[in-house]
Amino acid sequence: MDTTDFANLLVSALLLAGIYAAMSVGMTIIYGVMKIVNLAHAGFLMLGAYFVLELYERLNVDPLVGSLLAFPVFLVAGMLVHWLLVKRIPVSDQPTLASLLLMFGLWLVLQNIGYLIWGNSDRSILTPRTLSSWHLGPITIPTVRLTVFIPAVCSLGLLEFVLRRTWYGRGVRALMQNRYAGRLAGIPVEKMARLTFGVGIGLAGAAGGLLAQLYSFSPDFGHGFLLRSFVIIVLGGLESFWGAAAGAMVLALVETFIILVLPAGYQPAIAFSLLVLALVVLPGGIAGIFAKKHRWA
């Protein structure tokens, strides 16, 4: 492999990492504040993709604008889901099976509503950008990858800004560190949880819209991305956004460069094996670390 190929692969890994980070961050924020493993994330990615598709096909809204519009719509939907379902399960400072199974049930419902509405054929969003590409010297960049990468990174930057600079963001970070201390300091935990769930789902919807411009999708869309999101947030240490970005980078690099040594058919297995490896190699799992941290609290 010469340097040009290497540079091409590196650039495509970087572009992939951006969208991976944007896709997993919604899950990270929900996990951080509520300790809920959001299996329904995949369902909202899928709905985001169809939301953007419908806007594009019916109203000719550009998919990038559609993804932007998906955020407020899914934010409201997420808050509704929290109000209807999530707040009814017992609060815990460790992830529970009840919340996992609840979100899993929700995923099944969303997925099969998707099948009822859109059938099971593969769809894709084709814009003039889809097939064009940029040339930076010897490096070729598909335009659509770049136009998806930029909003993905911008959304991460914006989220980071909100978390660092606003009252809401400081509250979120406080709750991530210690729920009880946060409550004592006067943070309205219930309201924050609802809003955060909305933000997490909103990010999922927008990320689904972005992903839809890169891949074809069906109502089962999101399944593979759900597992990739897990890998990313587990690699990144579950609660940190820079960790999620680093995890996305690791996964994107591994997935991109593994095709040099493994047949492409095996590529999906990489994420899944990496997931098990990441969970197991961290001693006692992430849960173990939390159990220790909270025993002193």
Added chain:
Amino acid sequence: MRATSVQMGHFLNYRVAAWGTTLIVLGILPGCGIGPNLTRLLFTALVWIITSVAWNLLGGFTGQVSFGFAVFYGLGAYTAAMGINGGLNPLAAFAISGLAAAIASIPIGLPTFRLRGPYFAIATIGVSEAVRVVMTNLSFTGGASGYRIAEHGPFRPLEHYYTALGFAGVAVVISAWTHYSKFGLSLQAVREDEEAAADIGVNPLKAKLMVHLQAAALTGIAGGVYARYAAYIHPQGVFAFHTSVAILLMPIIGGAGTVAGPVIGGFVYGLVQEELVAAFPQFHLLLYGALLIVIILFEPRGVVGWLGKLRVFIERTWRKSAAASVG
């Protein structure tokens, strides 16, 4: 174990009668001229019951929710298929299916059981997806295009039916034994609190591995029984994520951690799924997803819990009306 023997007596008096009746009814039903379609439905339900009861050993009694039982189901299916094609007696092939799945459960369980609760659940998704991808690409099992079983002689649905019924009976006996034995109590201790269980002398990892092994063997046998009946298997079917999902949903909806729950769940799922799939391919999963949400929010013991509440309600109203008529 005084408490256990008391429970055992209670168990023998009331429940064996109910189970025996069920078994006899299911045993003589095909003889009553119910037709091939209903026999097929009952056969499917029985296979699902075996997997559902097996999942409940690990997920219900021991509290380790696994999304990875399709691995054992698929492995059992492929092992039996290859055994039968290689000229083995079907029963011997099923035994090897169970053995293969049991052996596979050890390398899967050893790393994943270091994880707790949701992390274990997620890791099992990873394991089962990785296995599915590998099986789709493996050439000697036919890869994604599947594997065909060439069995000579006529197709005898009743033989399949009674095989499934026999294994379902064995599964229920193992489940009941596990529930009421000392081993079962140690599993329930692990479910409630691993540290406390370890303090009173239960080795949680060993207990989990043991029950995982049992569950895997039963699931593998179910996969084998199904494979022989279907005569054609492929990775997107037996190893699919929705197979894992089905195996998880049945016992939870029926009532995880009970003996009867997984049987009820498997029976209902088998009948409903087979009937609905033809008419509305996705509707049954929508229904079961909604049911799962309702069960998690309101009645963790599933259908069995609802039946229990119903019994209490009926008894109370009956007593009230009896008291009213006396007064």
